[in-house]
Amino acid sequence: MAESDWRRVDDYIRDRLIPADPALDAAQTAAAAAGLPAIEVSPTQGKLLQLLALIAGARRILEIGTLAGYSTIWLARGLAPGGRLVTLEADPHHAAVARSNLAAAGLADVVEVREGPALDSLLGLEGPFDLVFIDADKRNNPNYLDWALRLSRPGTVIVCDNVVRRGRITDPENAEGDVTGTRALFDRMAAEPRLDATALQTVGAKGWDGFVLAVVR
């Protein structure tokens, strides 16, 4: 199996289950035009985030790592009526592109983009959130998990992206910050009695990776 096979199947799924969406397409186009890296979730993953928000009946969502607001739009569209989303982004250029994309998607009044290092922004937030999506600097994953728990209630859903890293998490020789941060996330989850968690490996348009899915008891 090659990456082209994974991409072809992702395209098949997208063509059948995920109708083209002008706001999401425009957000990706604007991100590319503004020189942002194409490291957003794939359409199938974005739709999964939206479904998780819908299943959770989320009224308050916290996202850590905005980029151009692509996953933010997916999540915001899964909010219950009257719900709100806060998304945290360290890079001012990314935050500006995201604000513009969110406004174009009609979500300016639903989403707040907080600019600055997430660990600073988190200090100013009050919980509980119904769903937390962690997708920023992976070395801080254990810190973000701690914050997600602090800002949670029983039933809060926590999702953390990119936890497989093309299998690098199980390479004992690998001591890169994103890998050690993600291993620390797994260790903290394993030791945390308040969490029920699993992780799923994924292949698709974004290669081989995976995400953690957890619920707070």
Ligand SMILES: C[S@@+](CC[C@H](N)C(=O)[O-])C[C@H]1O[C@@H](n2cnc3c(N)ncnc32)[C@H](O)[C@@H]1O
């Ligand atoms: C993988 S991208 C987010 C992708 C986005 N969730 C999506 O799928 O559309 C990670 C983002 O986190 C931001 N970031 C990195 N370190 C950060 C930090 N310490 N605090 C807040 N944001 C950070 C990066 O600038 C980047 O925009």
